[in-house]
Amino acid sequence: MNVWTGQPRAQALEDDYLDGNALAGPLSEVFSIDITAALGTCGGCGAEGAIAEARLYVNAPAKILRCPSCGAVLLRLDEREGRLILDLSGFKNVTIRLE
């Protein structure tokens, strides 16, 4: 069933978003620790924040995490047909606190 939004594509997809928190499940497939609590530095504007605090767009085919300060794409997660493709290239770096 399709429901048309009456909005151009970009805007319709921009509207609804979650927190990076919601990536904890899929990323638990990849990392042995909870990576959403790690601190990421945006490669675009240099803003720092927990991955859990960035904006997660899930209405596209891949999940896209964007910097809350400048909107740059930080992370792309594409889960399809038994494969998971993780693109972290939007981060300058990610700092993990070791307990």
Next chain:
Amino acid sequence: MSGAWKAADVVGLREETTTARTIRLRLPAPVPALAGQHIDIRLTAPDGYQAVRSYSVAGATPDGFEITVEELPDGEVSPYLVRDLAVGDQLEVRGPVGGWFVWRAEDSGPVQLIGGGSGVVPLMAMARAHAAAAHPAPFRLLYSVRSPESVFYREELESLAERETFDVTYVYTRKAPDGEPAGRLDKGTLARHVLDGGSDPAVFICGATGFVEAVSGWLLDLGHAPDRIKTERYGGMGGTS
């Protein structure tokens, strides 16, 4: 394909409201859950099509945990969980996961919880953990909800609130009990009912995306520090209950 998914048994069901119910799950092996974490649930159709959705853990049980699901009438997954799922069925579950939107008993400071609709679920997990630990920190819950009939966990919240350290305020957005006002949460009401920024509370906000967006903005206006506010957005820009 992945070792993260486990089959959980549905061992109990409880109606919270006419559109929401609590599902008690038993896992093959006990797993620890932090208050505020969520799980992912995966459903599979006869043709192999799968859908994954996240649900907050409402509370731990000896062999698993409970979740509470609100039905979105046109939703793909929630009507099945609220209407059709039966005791004895199995759900594929991943988690509990998430180390950010959690309250830990080591944190000694005051806590302000703010929930809209089903956003109360992870906050209830925190309130339960706080009570179970007989924790001395002041806890306050502001619960924005459509009507008195839409309140989850009403009796338990009332009994938690008998304790000195826990307080709950309801804001009814559509229909209030006689003599009380109904209307959407606004900045003024928020300011009257939450711990003020001066006491430096940890703030947890959860609910539809539109609700979380509005409330976190008002709290910043009211002088709360951005790094003391943690949010969990459930999706839905329109939903601001």
